[in-house]
Amino acid sequence: MPGRIPEKFIDDLLARVDIVEVIEQRVPLKKAGRDWTARCPFHDERSPSFTVSPNKQFYHCFGCGAHGSAIKFLMEYDRMEFPDAVEELASRVGLKVPYEGGGKRTPAEDSADLYTVLDASAKFYQRELLKSDKARAYFDARGLDVQTIERFGLGYAPDGWDGLKNALGTTPQRIALLEKAGMLTRGERGTPYDRFRDRVMFPIQDRRGRVIAFGGRILEKTEDSGAKYLNSPETPLFHKGQQLFALWQVRQAHAKIPRLIVVEGYMDVIALFQHGVTQAVATLGTATTRDHAELLFRNCADVYFCFDGDRAGRGAAWKAVESVLPRMRDGRQAFFLFLPEGEDPDSLVRKEGQAGFEQRLKDAMPLSEFFFAHLRADVNLASLDGKARLAEHARPLLAQIPDGAFRDLMLGELDRITNVKLRVDTPVAAPRKSAMRPQERTLVRSAVGLLVQNPAFAAALQPPWLFATLRQPGIDLLAELIALCRERPAMSTAVLLEHYEGRDAVRALRKLATLDFPGEDDALRAEFVDAIRQLDRQTHQQRIDELLAKQSGGGLIETEKNELRELLSAKNTLRTH
Numbered sequence: 001m002p003g004r005i006p007e008k009f010i011d012d013l014l015a016r017v018d019i020v021e022v023i024e025q026r027v028p029l030k031k032a033g034r035d036w037t038a039r040c041p042f043h044d045e046r047s048p049s050f051t052v053s054p055n056k057q058f059y060h061c062f063g064c065g066a067h068g069s070a071i072k073f074l075m076e077y078d079r080m081e082f083p084d085a086v087e088e089l090a091s092r093v094g095l096k097v098p099y100e101g102g103g104k105r106t107p108a109e110d111s112a113d114l115y116t117v118l119d120a121s122a123k124f125y126q127r128e129l130l131k132s133d134k135a136r137a138y139f140d141a142r143g144l145d146v147q148t149i150e151r152f153g154l155g156y157a158p159d160g161w162d163g164l165k166n167a168l169g170t171t172p173q174r175i176a177l178l179e180k181a182g183m184l185t186r187g188e189r190g191t192p193y194d195r196f197r198d199r200v201m202f203p204i205q206d207r208r209g210r211v212i213a214f215g216g217r218i219l220e221k222t223e224d225s226g227a228k229y230l231n232s233p234e235t236p237l238f239h240k241g242q243q244l245f246a247l248w249q250v251r252q253a254h255a256k257i258p259r260l261i262v263v264e265g266y267m268d269v270i271a272l273f274q275h276g277v278t279q280a281v282a283t284l285g286t287a288t289t290r291d292h293a294e295l296l297f298r299n300c301a302d303v304y305f306c307f308d309g310d311r312a313g314r315g316a317a318w319k320a321v322e323s324v325l326p327r328m329r330d331g332r333q334a335f336f337l338f339l340p341e342g343e344d345p346d347s348l349v350r351k352e353g354q355a356g357f358e359q360r361l362k363d364a365m366p367l368s369e370f371f372f373a374h375l376r377a378d379v380n381l382a383s384l385d386g387k388a389r390l391a392e393h394a395r396p397l398l399a400q401i402p403d404g405a406f407r408d409l410m411l412g413e414l415d416r417i418t419n420v421k422l423r424v425d426t427p428v429a430a431p432r433k434s435a436m437r438p439q440e441r442t443l444v445r446s447a448v449g450l451l452v453q454n455p456a457f458a459a460a461l462q463p464p465w466l467f468a469t470l471r472q473p474g475i476d477l478l479a480e481l482i483a484l485c486r487e488r489p490a491m492s493t494a495v496l497l498e499h500y501e502g503r504d505a506v507r508a509l510r511k512l513a514t515l516d517f518p519g520e521d522d523a524l525r526a527e528f529v530d531a532i533r534q535l536d537r538q539t540h541q542q543r544i545d546e547l548l549a550k551q552s553g554g555g556l557i558e559t560e561k562n563e564l565r566e567l568l569s570a571k572n573t574l575r576t577h
Contacts, residue, residue: 004099005083005086005097005098005099005100006098006100007488008379008488008490009084009095009097009098010071010495011488011490011491011492011495012095012490013055013086013089013090013093013095014057014069014070014071014089014381014492014494014495015490015492016093016095017057017070017089017092017093017495018051018054018425019058019059019069019070019073020036020052020054021055022070022073022074022089022092023036023038023052023059023073024036026041026077026078027041027050027077029052029229034053034054034055035051035052035053035054036051036052036053036054037049037050037052038050038052038053040061040063040064040066040185041066041077041298042061042066042076042077042298042498043061043063043066043297043298043301043329043332044297044300044301044331044332045063045331049061049062050062050063050066051125052195053493053515054452055453056492056493056494056513057069057070057492057493057494057495058492058493058494058497058513059073059494060510060513060514062514063457064200064329065510067497067510067513068497068498069492069495069498070089070494071085071086071089071496072085072086072494072498073423074089078207078208079206079207079242079564083097084111086429094501100266107492110144111236111237111382113177114177114235114237115210115211115212115237115238117168117174117177117178117181117183118181118183118210118211118212118213118237118537119210119211120154120168121164121168121178121181121183121211121214122155122201122203122211122214122340124155124163124164124167124168125155125156125157125201125203125214126153126154126155126156128155128156128157128158128163129149129154129155129156129200129201129489129520132156132159134219135156135200135219138200138219139154139200142267142271142346143274143350144270144271144273144274145274148270148273148274151249151273152202152203152249152270152273153203153211154200154201154202154203154270155200155201156199156201157194157196157197157198157199157200157201157216158197158198158199159197159198160194160197161194161197162192162193162194163194164178164183164184164194164245165178165184165192165193166197168183168434169184169192172193175192178192179192180231180235180236181232181235181237182195182213182214182233182234182238183196183214183232195230195232195233196214196216196230198218198219198225199216199217199218199219199230200216200217200219201214201215201216202214202215202216202217202245202266204231204232204238204243204245204284205247205248205249205299206237206248207247207248207251208248209248209252211283212235212237212238212243213231213232213235213237213238213240214231214232215229215230215231215232215245215266215285216229216230216231217229217230217266217267217285229265229266229282229285231285231338240283240284240285240286241286241289241291241292242289242291242292242295243284244262244281244282244283244284244292244295244296245266245269245281245282245283245284246269246273246280246282247268247280247281247295247299248297249273249277250279250281251282251299253273253278253279253320254278254279256488257279257299257300257304258279258300258302259279259300259302259304260279260280260281260296260299260300260302260304260318261277261279261280261302261303261304261306261345261361262280262281262282262283262288262292262296262303262305263280263281263282263306263344263345264282264283264306264307264308264316264344265282265344265345265346266282267346268280268282268344268345268346269281269282269307270325271345271346271349271350272312272345272346272349272357275349275350275353275357277349277354277357277358278318280345281296281330286320286326287316287320287323288305288319288320289317289322289323290323290326290327292323293320293323293324293326293327294327295478296397297327297329297332300334301331301332301333302332302333302334303324303332303333303334303335304334304335304336304337304364305317305320305335305337306333306336306337306339306345306362307336307337307338307339307341308341308344309338309339309341310341313338313339314338314374317336317338317370318374319372319374320334320336321334321370321374322397325397325398325400325401326366326400326401326402327402327451328367328401328406328407329402329404329406330402330404330405330406332406333366333367334366335361335364335365335366335367336364336365336367336370337360337361337363337364337365338365348360368409368410368413371397371410372413372414372417375390375393376390376417377393379393381416381417381418387417387418387419388418390414390417390418391414391418394414398410398411398414419462442472442473442474443531443534443535443538444472444473444474444478444535445474445512446527447478447528447531447532447535448474448477448478448481448509448512448529449512449513449515449517449540450517450524450527450528450531451478451481451482451485451528452481452493452497452509452512452513453493453512453513453517454521454524454525454528455488455489455492455493455496456480456485456489457485457490457524457525457528457529458481458484458485458486458489459485459489460525460528460529461486462528463483465479465482465532466536466539466540467479467532467535467536467538467539468539469539469542469543470535470538470539470542471542472538477505477536478535481496484496484499493513495522496509497510497513499507501518518528540567542563542567543567544565546570547560547563547564547567549565551564
């Protein structure tokens with residue numbers, strides 16, 4: 001496929017990259033024997049359950065299950081696309097990424113140029129704010145001080161069609177970049193012009209503090225002023241369903257974030273910050289998505305959703321519930337704060353101060369309470385039909401909660417309310433023939449585990465695999481793994497697991513990747529080879545038993561008699577190897 005990165009290059013890249021070095025630049029690691037440990041960066045925890053193995057080039061969290069290679073870590077932690085993560089790692093070790101079909105990739109370079117042009121746009125708007133009396137008057141009226149304006153990089157887009165374009169679009173290439181970044185748009189005649197005009201500007205930053213988009217608010221409503229708030233369009237850098245306004249500022253304010261408060265508007269966030277509530281973020285003109293929920297809980301365990309108390313606000317809160325439930329692992333909490341009519345966080349914190357707003361947060365409704373209150377609103381629990389309807393509405397929602405105490409308690413509360421014993425089973429795919437049951441302590445399991453952790457061991461074997469016809473769980477998978485590891489000799493544990501992502505076997509393989517096999521490489525290789533030899537002997541015995549059973553039942557044909565004699569003779573030879 002043109003533009004595809006060859007698997008061999010990925011294997012070679014990950015063999016050269018030091019995963020410990022990549023992760024340690026972002027997460028403080030501590031040495032623990034052969035591995036390194038830390039508190040997991042993908043969920044909130046008090047004691048470290050996140051392990052990085054330099055030998056396997058693999059990270060794994062025993063708490064939330066996060067795992068993968070250095071590429072996967074950059075994709076998850078820095079929210080990079082796969083090719084960008086590969087480019088990032090390749091640049092560290094001096095490799096050039098090849099693309100099949102001779103195609104030359106430029107997106108990584110394009111991304112760097114996009115960040116540059118967006119940063120220049122932010123600086124342009126900040127300079128324009130200093131020149132605009134009416135824009136400064138707007139922020140003054142909202143009570144913002146100079147420090148807050150600087151903290152959030154606020155600015156002003158001048159009233160005109162080409163202020164930004166004339167300042168930054170000095171070449172056709174720059175104009176093209178500004179368009180790609182969402183800063184320019186085109187009218188019916190095809191001429192590019194400024195997307196944001198006569199608006200105060202709110203830069204949107206990624207988790208590394210880089211400007212990736214903007215929100216703009218009109219200063220006064222006119223016939224042609226357009227929407228009150230205008231966000232950047234979707235771009236290669238900006239996907240509004242995956243970003244939170246001010247998460248960068250929250251992370252800068254707290255070494256460990258105690259909670260996150262989700263509000264609806266930019267000014268709500270900024271007003272809360274100025275009054276000392278420095279844990280507020282905002283979704284960007286969209287309902288709370290599952291990506292938002294995952295991002296929130298990766299940063300802290302307690303999340304407060306702050307909405308208007310009207311029908312629309314409660315509808316938005318329910319959408320947040322639907323997004324949060326699949327992320328509600330034990331230890332995480334979600335709360336809902338509904339505001340008085342006509343109030344928003346901006347107005348409330350200016351009226352009541354930090355102490356007043358903090359008290360409202362203390363009185364916020366837990367997710368469990370809001371969940372059942374919402375479902376009960378439209379049913380009559382005095383009737384059996386109403387109780388059955390509530391149970392039926394709850395079923396698909398409760399099925400999304402991860403296994404654990406919270407799920408059990410929610411099911412118990414539903415049982416108490418309805419007197420309906422509701423059993424919710426997590427769907428489990430039918431096991432493939434090759435999938436292993438990780439709880440079985442078998443010879444096959446040991447062989448697979450050793451190979452998963454040491455893919456190079458496959459080179460010690462030569463095809464054909466005698467054991468491949470052995471009728472035991474996991475044999476097909478073992479044979480497949482050996483063939484794969486011989487085909488890709490530079491493969492690491494992390495790459496092997498990514499190869500099986502999406503298949504039934506992957507859960508068992510992940511667990512085997514974390515098992516402790518004591519011993520040095522030579523001893524472990526010998527253990528692996530010996531396991532294969534034992535499986536070969538079992539395969540011989542399986543065929544002997546088949547032929548002996550047939551002989552006692554009705555006799556063997558001449559070729560089968562010869563085969564039996566050869567097998568019995570070979571059995572003695574196998575015992576000595």
